[in-house]
Each structure stands twice: as structure tokens, then as C-alpha cells.
Amino acid sequence: GAGVSQSPSNKVTEKGKDVELRCDPISGHTALYWYRQSLGQGLEFLIYFQGNSAPDKSGLPSDRFSAERTGGSVSTLTIQRTQQEDSAVYLCASSLVSGRGGAGVQYFGAGTRLSVL
Amino acid sequence: AQSVTQPDIHITVSEGASLELRCNYSYGATPYLFWYVQSPGQGLQLLLKYFSGDTLVQGIKGFEAEFKRSQSSFNLRKPSVHWSDAAEYFCAVGERSSASKIIFGSGTRLSIRP
Secondary structure: OOOOOOOEEEEEEEEOOOEEEEEEEOOOOOOOEEEEEOOOOEEEEEEEEEEOOOOOOOOOOOOOOOEHHHHHHEEEEOOOOOOOHEEEEEEEEEOOOOOOOOOOOOEOOOEEEEEEE | OEEEEOOOEEEEOOOOEEEEEOOEEEEOOOOEEEEEOOOOOOOOOOEEEEEEOOOOEEEEHHHOOOOOOEEEEEEEEEEEOHHHEEEEEEEEOOOOOOOEEEOOOOOEEEEEEE
């Protein structure tokens, strides 16, 4: 596709249930990021995938959160035993590594709005 | 570790007035610097970026930003704002490393007074 695609766009779940959020990055982008944005807040970094390197999981808030990236493309963010405080917009972004190495311009998806009742 | 500070949580300016949004970063070397805009209910869109070269960077929608190494700043400016500029603005910094990630500031909400 032309841009970063996230699905579903909205997800309502009950407390204690598991959810999976999907991100399709721009084709050929080697870097993929997940962020969480709570209402009226900034972007909270969750996890970063870059090529075949081990992912940077330093932003995951608890062991209920996990993510994988299959085949260097599609990524799934899984939240187990959801809590009400997990309610937020989850944003995915992808980028190329810049020509001189280092972070490139990120292209963002529209996000998944998660509501935990 | 790098960090980004946007000291202004919310700014209101009159339509047609000039705008400056502040961004300060903490990093040991010259970072990659970005400004993104998020309109209500939308994803983030890149306004401009600084990688190297001219420290005054031009972006889309009439925005510009200036990298000042001595002040560790990358402030965003626009000479005359339009009502459509009302949005959330995020400054971000990235390391010059292939294993880097980008860190975002907490954002500045811009409101436009008619």
C-alpha cells in the first residue's frame, strides 16, 4: 500500500481480554515503531524493530505487552489481560534508515483506538 | 540517552500572528531532528527535518525551524498562522546510529484565536 496501515481502527474490549493490533508498514521500510498515545498526552515509545536486529523493547510498560514482526514486514502488538489504563491510541510508524545511518523520517499510520471497558 | 523537551504545553495565537514553538534536546552529538504535526483525530505528519547542512530548515505549510547547536534547540516558526494550523506539534530527536530509535517530546497544543 501507499502508506502505513493499521487495523482495526477501533477496538473495544472487556477488561481481562487479550487484544492484537496489526501494523502493515510501507513496503521496503526496515524500521518499525509502536507508540502509545493516551488522551491529551504525547507519544510514549513502546518498541522498535530494525531489520534483523534484536528489537528495542525498552518502552513496553509491562510483561502483558509484546510485539513481533514477521518476515521483516507486518507487526502485531499483543496486549494480554487488558486493563482500563491500557485504553489509548496505539500508533505504528515505519521508516527507512537514513543514507548515513540512523533514524530516518517516520511515516505514521492512523492508529488503533483501544477502549477497555 | 537522548531526550526532548517541549516546555509549552498549550499556546494560543491570533490568526495572522507569528508563531514560535520551542524544542530543546539533550544529546551528546548532533542528532537528527524532526517536527511532526497531528491534527485532531489524525495520525502524525512530518513538517520538516534536520539531518545536516544548513541549520535553517524549510518545511511544508510555510513552517521553518532553526537548529542551534549552542542552545541545543530546534524551534519551529511560522511568520503568519492560519486557523488550519490549530493542531498538536511534536518535536523529535533521533540518534546517528543504525540501531537508533526516535524520541518524541510531549507536544505543544496550538490554538488559533480568530
